[in-house]
Amino acid sequence: MKEKPYHHGNLRNDLIEAGIQLINEEGLKSFSLRKVAARCQVSHTAPYSHFKDVDALISAMGDYVTGQFMHKLLSAVQGKEETPGVLAFLGQAYIDFFVEHPQYFQFLFYYSGLTINLDQAQPEDYPPFALFRSTAFCMFRRWGLPEEAHPSHLIASWSMVHGIAALSATSGIKYSGSWTDIFIETLTKKEKPS
Numbered sequence: 001m002k003e004k005p006y007h008h009g010n011l012r013n014d015l016i017e018a019g020i021q022l023i024n025e026e027g028l029k030s031f032s033l034r035k036v037a038a039r040c041q042v043s044h045t046a047p048y049s050h051f052k053d054v055d056a057l058i059s060a061m062g063d064y065v066t067g068q069f070m071h072k073l074l075s076a077v078q079g080k081e082e083t084p085g086v087l088a089f090l091g092q093a094y095i096d097f098f099v100e101h102p103q104y105f106q107f108l109f110y111y112s113g114l115t116i117n118l119d120q121a122q123p124e125d126y127p128p129f130a131l132f133r134s135t136a137f138c139m140f141r142r143w144g145l146p147e148e149a150h151p152s153h154l155i156a157s158w159s160m161v162h163g164i165a166a167l168s169a170t171s172g173i174k175y176s177g178s179w180t181d182i183f184i185e186t187l188t189k190k191e192k193p194s
Contacts, residue, residue, distance in 0.1 A: 012050045014040050016064045019057055020107045028111055033057060062112040065104045069128045072097045077135065087139045088187055090132060091161040092180045098165040099179055105169035118155055132158055160186060 018039040023031050033047040033054050040046075051057040076093030080086050098105045108114060114126040121133060136157050140150050161183065168179040 011040070011042065011046065012060075013064070015047050015050060015057065016061050019061050020065070020103055023058075023061075023111050024103055024106045031058075058112070061107065062114065065101075065108055065112070066114075066127060068101070069097055069104070069108075070131070073128055073131055077131075081135075081138075084139075084142070086135055087157065088184060090135050091157075091183055091187070094128070094132070094161050095165045095168060095180050095183055098169045102169035102171070105165060109166075118151070129158070132161070 015036055019031075019036045022035055022039055026035075031054060033051065034044045036057065037044045037047050047057065051060060073090060073093050076089045077086055080089055083089075115122070115124055116126050116129045121130065125133075133154060136154050137150055140153055145153060164179050164183050167173050167175070
């Protein structure tokens with residue numbers, strides 16, 4: 001059997017990206033380190049220098065995507081936390097992230113095991129959603145919305161952002177316009193809650 005070539009790049013990130021692609025194509029049942037190694041054209045033992053098992057790889061995949069997602073969101077709102085349009089900036093960044101990386105959407109929301117509690121904030125809530133929630137609640141307080149109305153307004157706001165992101169990341173849905181423009185146009189048409 002011919003020895004696979006030594007991998008000269010960033011093998012850890014290559015394995016993560018290949019893992020995301022593979023899990024999106026085949027699901028969790030047949031997912032394995034051996035298949036990820038084959039996708040990267042390295043020996044079947046090479047992934048073990050970075051991940052002790054398949055669960056460690058899946059966890060690293062989630063951390064890798066979440067880190068990039070958080071960076072995108074935080075960059076969009078940095079220095080704008082007190083501006084009236086902060087939720088719009090955050091929503092745009094949320095949608096743009098998945099327009100740029102549609103493969104991450106399916107992985108995150110179908111295979112990574114992330115938790116989002118819409119009823120109340122939990123320490124284990126998914127960090128990008130926790131940021132969206134805290135930003136939205138600050139905005140709602142500025143609008144003077146009663147506290148009891150915050151959860152339903154949060155769900156409505158996040159549904160719009162997340163729904164557009166989901167549409168943009170779905171390969172069978174084609175749209176020639178700008179996904180973020182749809183969000184901004186819809187947002188600007190909505191009147192501030194009374």
